[in-house]
Amino acid sequence: MHFRLIISLLISIFAFSIFSKTSDPVDACSKIKNKNDQKKCYSKEYQVADKELNVTYKKIREGLSESQKEDLKKLQVLWIGYRDGVCEGPMYASDETGIETIICKTGTTEERTKYLNHVWKFGAASKEGLGSYTDGFGGNLKLFRDKSTKNIQFSFEVVRGPTAHLGEVNGNWTPSKEGKWTWASTEGCKSDDPDCCLLEFEYFPNRIEVEEVSCSAYHGARAYFGGSYRYEFK
Numbered sequence: 001m002h003f004r005l006i007i008s009l010l011i012s013i014f015a016f017s018i019f020s021k022t023s024d025p026v027d028a029c030s031k032i033k034n035k036n037d038q039k040k041c042y043s044k045e046y047q048v049a050d051k052e053l054n055v056t057y058k059k060i061r062e063g064l065s066e067s068q069k070e071d072l073k074k075l076q077v078l079w080i081g082y083r084d085g086v087c088e089g090p091m092y093a094s095d096e097t098g099i100e101t102i103i104c105k106t107g108t109t110e111e112r113t114k115y116l117n118h119v120w121k122f123g124a125a126s127k128e129g130l131g132s133y134t135d136g137f138g139g140n141l142k143l144f145r146d147k148s149t150k151n152i153q154f155s156f157e158v159v160r161g162p163t164a165h166l167g168e169v170n171g172n173w174t175p176s177k178e179g180k181w182t183w184a185s186t187e188g189c190k191s192d193d194p195d196c197c198l199l200e201f202e203y204f205p206n207r208i209e210v211e212e213v214s215c216s217a218y219h220g221a222r223a224y225f226g227g228s229y230r231y232e233f234k
Helices: 003-022 035-061 066-087 101-118
Strands: 131-134 139-143 154-162 163-171 178-186 198-204 207-214 227-231
Touching: 035 066, 035 101, 066 101, 101 131, 139 227
Parallel strands: none
Antiparallel strands: 131 139, 131 227, 139 154, 154 163, 178 198, 198 207, 207 227
């Protein structure tokens, strides 16, 4: 793995561990001394978040075509598995009271509601597609214009799975007229080269499909860049 990426991942892991423990604001539930009562308090917060997500999900479905409804349903089922995998995974194995798991599910559910509100909207991205895209599973893709070269660049940052495996890669955004094209980290690199990154892009209005052919040197063992990335409306 490239030295620069290793350093970046180590810094990100450290920041992630510190942030997850210290950034949560003090809330009413945390002030309750009795653990059982505290758990009930956090459970109520989770129920509120879950209800809001369900309301948002149903509202968005009303404006979708049948095929879009099916796509959204499939993604939602995948997300439920993702949420449970993260919040009930190794990071919370020592959570004997179950409180941290509930807090995790609440936060993840609130983020999912924001995701649905931001990407499943009626509108159009900019003509060149510049902006932020997300797959809703810890993957973020940005298209931006480089100030010095004026060329359009792409940048991936992903955090995947219950153990927060990370990855990042960036390069020139040069799509073909057919809408589907392959990006290589170096000219002529092949999939059997461990240092090579090959990504297949397919661009649609408000959506970019990404298939990872080979890119293991740029992310952790359980991370990946492939997925369906949707435009984030402000």
